[in-house]
Amino acid sequence: MLRGLYSAASGMDTHMRRLAVEANNLANARTPGYKQDRVPVESFALLLRGRTDPVIPMLDVPFPAPAQTELIGPIGSGVFPWEPVLDLSQGSPYQTGEPLDLALIGPGFFAVQTPDGERYTRAGNFSVDGNGTLRTATGDLVLGEQGPIQVGGGDLSIASDGTIFVNGNAVARLRLVEFDAPALRKVGENYLAPQDPAVLPRPATATQVLQGYLEGSNVDLSRTMVRLIELQRAYELSARALQLQDQTLGQAINDVGRVGGS
Amino acid sequence: MFNILRIASSGIIAQQLALDVVGNNIANLQTPGFKRSRADTYDARYAPWNYAGTEPYPAEAQPHGTAGNGTLSTVMRLTSQGPVLQTGRSLDVAIQGDGFFEVTLADGRRAYTRDGTFGLDANGRLVTASGLPVGDIVVPPDATGVRIGADGTVRGRRGDVAETVFGQLPLVRFVNPRGLLAIGENLFVPTDNSGAAQPLDLVTTGGERLLPGSLEGSNVELSEEFTRMIQAQRAYQANLKVVQTWDELISTVNSLRR
Numbered sequence A: 001m002l003r004g005l006y007s008a009a010s011g012m013d014t015h016m017r018r019l020a021v022e023a024n025n026l027a028n029a030r031t032p033g034y035k036q037d038r039v040p041v042e043s044f045a046l047l048l049r050g051r052t053d054p055v056i057p058m059l060d061v062p063f064p065a066p067a068q069t070e071l072i073g074p075i076g077s078g079v080f081p082w083e084p085v086l087d088l089s090q091g092s093p094y095q096t097g098e099p100l101d102l103a104l105i106g107p108g109f110f111a112v113q114t115p116d117g118e119r120y121t122r123a124g125n126f127s128v129d130g131n132g133t134l135r136t137a138t139g140d141l142v143l144g145e146q147g148p149i150q151v152g153g154g155d156l157s158i159a160s161d162g163t164i165f166v167n168g169n170a171v172a173r174l175r176l177v178e179f180d181a182p183a184l185r186k187v188g189e190n191y192l193a194p195q196d197p198a199v200l201p202r203p204a205t206a207t208q209v210l211q212g213y214l215e216g217s218n219v220d221l222s223r224t225m226v227r228l229i230e231l232q233r234a235y236e237l238s239a240r241a242l243q244l245q246d247q248t249l250g251q252a253i254n255d256v257g258r259v260g261g262s
Numbered sequence B: 001m002f003n004i005l006r007i008a009s010s011g012i013i014a015q016q017l018a019l020d021v022v023g024n025n026i027a028n029l030q031t032p033g034f035k036r037s038r039a040d041t042y043d044a045r046y047a048p049w050n051y052a053g054t055e056p057y058p059a060e061a062q063p064h065g066t067a068g069n070g071t072l073s074t075v076m077r078l079t080s081q082g083p084v085l086q087t088g089r090s091l092d093v094a095i096q097g098d099g100f101f102e103v104t105l106a107d108g109r110r111a112y113t114r115d116g117t118f119g120l121d122a123n124g125r126l127v128t129a130s131g132l133p134v135g136d137i138v139v140p141p142d143a144t145g146v147r148i149g150a151d152g153t154v155r156g157r158r159g160d161v162a163e164t165v166f167g168q169l170p171l172v173r174f175v176n177p178r179g180l181l182a183i184g185e186n187l188f189v190p191t192d193n194s195g196a197a198q199p200l201d202l203v204t205t206g207g208e209r210l211l212p213g214s215l216e217g218s219n220v221e222l223s224e225e226f227t228r229m230i231q232a233q234r235a236y237q238a239n240l241k242v243v244q245t246w247d248e249l250i251s252t253v254n255s256l257r258r
Helices: A002-027 A221-254 B003-027 B222-254
Strands: A041-043 A047-050 A071-075 A079-081 A093-095 A102-105 A109-114 A117-121 A141-144 A156-158 A163-166 A169-173 A176-178 A184-188 A191-194 A208-211 A213-215 B037-043 B071-077 B084-086 B093-096 B100-104 B110-113 B125-127 B133-138 B143-148 B153-158 B164-168 B171-173 B181-184 B187-189 B209-212 B214-216
Touching: A002 A079, A002 A221, A002 B003, A002 B222, A102 A109, A109 A191, A156 A208, A184 B037, A221 B222, B003 B037, B003 B071, B003 B222, B084 B093, B133 B164, B143 B164, B143 B209
Parallel strands: A102 A213, B093 B214
Antiparallel strands: A041 A079, A047 A071, A093 A213, A102 A208, A109 A117, A109 A141, A109 A176, A117 A191, A156 A163, A163 A169, A184 A191, B037 B071, B084 B214, B093 B209, B100 B110, B100 B133, B100 B171, B110 B187, B125 B133, B143 B153, B153 B164, B181 B187
16 A cells, blocks of 8 residues: 555656756756756556465566465556666758858767867857867867867858868868767767767767758757646646555555544 | 756857857848958767766766757857949949958057948048048048049049059958958957958959949848858757746646645
């Protein structure tokens, strides 16, 4: 009986965490190159209810089941949210006409030198500093194949393979990378880092640069709104289940076995 | 749990800022030499994703997932060329390409502008629309047909003699004009981000030209600003919905125990 209370509470906790993730997605609905997080929700391991023994985790039951245990069937024990997973799908590029706005088409990333090490980003709203070095919107160095890129103040054009031309002369090439298995985590400032620091990217082969465009966030406003409605109702349902069990429990404790009756 | 409110309000604040920037751009739709700005967001630092009520992760099993903390903004000035508008006024001049006119502020510091609406003050000095001297150019009172040439010279006739040159417009350029700080009245001052002012010589530099009798219009495009305004408004509302949803969840919790 008490287990049911906790199952219901696990539902409430899960949906509150989903709201936190959707809140972050919506806060970044207009962040260039932002990739939305999704929360996979999974039920806790099913437990096998034995008639005499306490519950046994279903996965641990030897087959055939021990003779002395008479199994009735599986029982759920609630739900929990997995760590958010990154949805790396392409966001739609939109035109800005700015020479320092770059969008990526394909699975790759720009490489950026940050104080914490090399990071990767899809946000191509770059700038230059007072020395003419190419930097991200938050001020970190954008890396080319030969390190930081000096573009000066000239007329800038960037080819789809990332080659940078200043006043018509090729000066550098953007370091575009791809990951074999993109197991990445977000670290803020639109940057991503490999989950395993030992994983190194390889040069991009299927990624193109589009100058004068930015990649929009891949947060889908309408789907996110639907999820907000759904998670709110699911939350209320869990709360209702909790209340019902509380009432049943209250009746069992206070009313069952009352002698005489009212 | 209360973090959700902070995340949603970070989105609300970011969209509010985006609307402020759009508002300022639209207000300066007709300002000569105005350069529009754009607010871009980026995601705030992430925290490790851990489960309430569970043991902390052992050091060797760092969580891969991360919990978001909302959004932050940067504002960029976009220094693309504005449209060149013919005015026919002899002391109007537009810059095509890079470059700024150097202006002397009341306290002697230098500031820079793309607004070439010049005129003469009571002493014959060449001044901007707000009365600040441009270079040190004095036009004698008896001069007629005063005009600015395509080479940046201020010239005119005195009596019947041929045109004389009274001075040269001071022109400069910056490595990163986006890094200039706007101080109002169409003026900018240099920062570390812009680099120092470098003299711009029209003869030796390639793409820059002066267009006398013209002004550079504002580079604000109304259709784009409206698009951004609508997007920001909708994103603002979406973040408000998160606040509302959170509020309803919490009110459900608070009514659990009667």
